[in-house]
Amino acid sequence: MAIQEHSYYGSFGYHVTGFFGVSSRSGSPDDFKFLVDQAHGMGIRIIIDLVHSHASSNVLDGINRFDGTDHCYSHAGPRGYHSAWDSMTFDYSKYEVKRFLLSNLAWFLDVYHVDGFRFDAITSILYNHHGIGMCFTGNY
Amino acid sequence: MLANTLIHKIRPGAITIAEDVSGFPTLCRKIRDGGIGFDYRLGMFLPDMWIKLLKETPDVQWSMDLIAQSMINRRWKEKVVAYSESHD
Numbered sequence: 001m002a003i004q005e006h007s008y009y010g011s012f013g014y015h016v017t018g019f020f021g022v023s024s025r026s027g028s029p030d031d032f033k034f035l036v037d038q039a040h041g042m043g044i045r046i047i048i049d050l051v052h053s054h055a056s057s058n059v060l061d062g063i064n065r066f067d068g069t070d071h072c073y074s075h076a077g078p079r080g081y082h083s084a085w086d087s088m089t090f091d092y093s094k095y096e097v098k099r100f101l102l103s104n105l106a107w108f109l110d111v112y113h114v115d116g117f118r119f120d121a122i123t124s125i126l127y128n129h130h131g132i133g134m135c136f137t138g139n140y
Numbered sequence: 141m142l143a144n145t146l147i148h149k150i151r152p153g154a155i156t157i158a159e160d161v162s163g164f165p166t167l168c169r170k171i172r173d174g175g176i177g178f179d180y181r182l183g184m185f186l187p188d189m190w191i192k193l194l195k196e197t198p199d200v201q202w203s204m205d206l207i208a209q210s211m212i213n214r215r216w217k218e219k220v221v222a223y224s225e226s227h228d
Contacts (some may be wrong), residue, residue: 047157098142102143102146122164135166136161
């Protein structure tokens, strides 16, 4: 389950609105740091779910239309919208998108001391069709 | 690849796991070998298999062959995280 800040509880945390925060429903940033430290003290490593495949389509509290345009961190027009997930897809060719997401990784490693990441929906990152309506099983 | 490189540079012992339903080749091969550099792939079929067995099949009819084949069906040398519960 994803822990980055999200408005829509029904998304299980996958419609991320604040990429650098942990969900305020579960506590404060210091609470999460305490959890990680306690786990480390017991020899437990912490791997967090990380959503870099898409972003919440929210405008007011999310990063959608952050600069007023429809292609700040996402692709413009329909290509920037994941119809099956009602969320925005990143344009990974943009320099600032790479900076944003890579600094997000460094942040969780440096500040929260997590030991790894479970990357959400890599399929959507790998393919231009995002896997929407695709079937990958069958006879090869 | 950038993400995997950065993570392992900051924390050499860090673990990265990819959720991919397409069976993308080279996902967990080293970047220097032409791969994408994840450490593990999530075994996406396994939770589906367990929930289906639990819901639809009496214990005595469980196919050990299906369970074994599902657990060993993976790409050569690719490490897979097997899990049994999923919000999906």
